[in-house]
Amino acid sequence: MRRFVIRRLLYTIPTLIGVSLITFLISHLAPGDPVRLYTFGDPNARPEDIEAVRHALGLDLPLPLQYVDWASQAVRGDFGQSILYHQSATMLILARVPNSLQLAIAALVLQLLIGVPLGVVAALRRGSVVDQAIRVFSTVFHAVPSFWFGLILIVVFAVQLRWLPSQGMLTIGKDDWDILDRLRHLVMPAFVLSLAGIASYARIMRTETLEVINQDYIRTARAKGLLEPTVIAVHAVRNALIPMVTALGGILAFLISGALVIEQVFTWPGIGQLTYQSVVGKDYPVVMAGVMISSLLLVISYLLRDVVYVLVDPRVKTG
């Protein structure tokens, strides 16, 4: 197991190098001369001064050398200063990580709590109206643009009914630890973010449960007189859940990527929102930090998924 984790960790290195290459190249494709930005486009700057600044910033070096410089700082967590906020870009993004994780984890929990039972029920009632309804529902939820669904929810629950707040994480002036207030802010964005996952979970869970309930060990469990709920919950669902771990990869990717739009709709102060604002404001250090750190989160989630997969399925060889 330890060897597997170590090898899996080593595999992430080339991936992270690739991600950093893309991120670095983007900053160089970006229009505008950074020296101009640095000197505030001063019309009195002489060409020699410009060159001096360029040299001081290391921008006269060949591109590969610049990358090495940049990467060695990035490894130490230094992506430079934000142009808009005059703070460390890394700190700005890191401050948002807990908010994004909170949203992603809430969505993941909702997906599991709603998606898995739906799939199991659909499989047990195969061909019935319930099964049809669940299938329609899961196809429909895949096809709905999530941000649009979020807007509709805001219209209904925040504007018309006034049950839930439409923006932010906390009501201004409330105590930081007012859990109820936090939950009220969390419900809508988390639900919208979880939609696609609920649909995938329900689908996969249906197929897997159908597969599992025809296995011999289910017949054995029934034959030895176990109650049907026990057979389903302990023997069928547990085994049907194993292949779900594979599907988790795509779902985690969506939880991080899709959050970008959802955070915008609900003005949720996460990484996505800040990165988006920085793209619009051409604040490249923050954009680069945002892309690198969100990719890092994704790489870590893939890693966790693979470890969980080995843990839940002893048939997978780790050697």
Next chain:
Amino acid sequence: MASAAAESLVAGVRGSRRASAGLWSDAWWRIRHDRVTIAAFVVLAVLVVLALAADVLADHVFHMKFEDQELLKAYAKPTLDPLAYMLGADEIGRSQVVRLLYGGRVSLAVAFLASLINMTVGIAIGLSAGYYRGVWDDIVTWSVTTLNSIPTLYLLLIFAGLFTPGPPVLIAVLGFLIWTGIANFVRGQTFALREREFVTAARTVGASQARIMIRHILPNILPLIFVLAAIDAGGIILIESALSYLGLGITPPTPSWGNMLTNAASYFVRAWWLVVSPGVMIFLTVLSLYLIGDGLRDALDPRLRGSR
């Protein structure tokens, strides 16, 4: 239990009646008998025709162009008089329905063209990596893992933010960045197929490598590629709408379903119906594409038959 057995028996008899049919004619037979897929095809065809006929409809039915404004009619509620406001008017009195037609043109064109690029790039890369293996395969695997490790929207966001967005740029960005899923699939299939006897046979009679890949391996993967293409196009419409919603996709005054939504979102307390119609258009298109994908999968992949 008994009825299920009887059903599968009937299905078996039906299947055997069709046993002599080839893959494509069999698939065609199945699709013709699949009402949901037919309905999805019809809906998609109607949407495409409406988008293509946008000019004609705007001139002769609605008597309004997509940029025509009428400030006095701003936020008009849906009404049949005049017909141009059947879905209401936006904040400067432009006809919502006409703009939806033109928006459909842009959204559908972006989706189909970007999907075409995706497929071409994905197939070329996946096929060659799976066939040649070795260093080229390592490079491809590395690129795919790298691209998959950057959250899609972040990746698209920075590229779209770099270039001035317009339909051609958007098609290129979407087309050349989301091919990883297809490449992965084709690569996996090719890995398995290249070891099969018919490939060895083709090699033995002296077929060139390009010929083996294109004439022998590709046709075996092709059915499922159509399935992926339909689902891919649906996904692209969703992504395009999200990017346009963020202001980094299609930018006004060119209407697209996504940017009409953004626009409507800022006025949705005053005129919520403007938020509904573009969303419904996106939803209908994506839903039909997904259902077509599902239907094609059932019709074309014999292994999955009976699983639902």
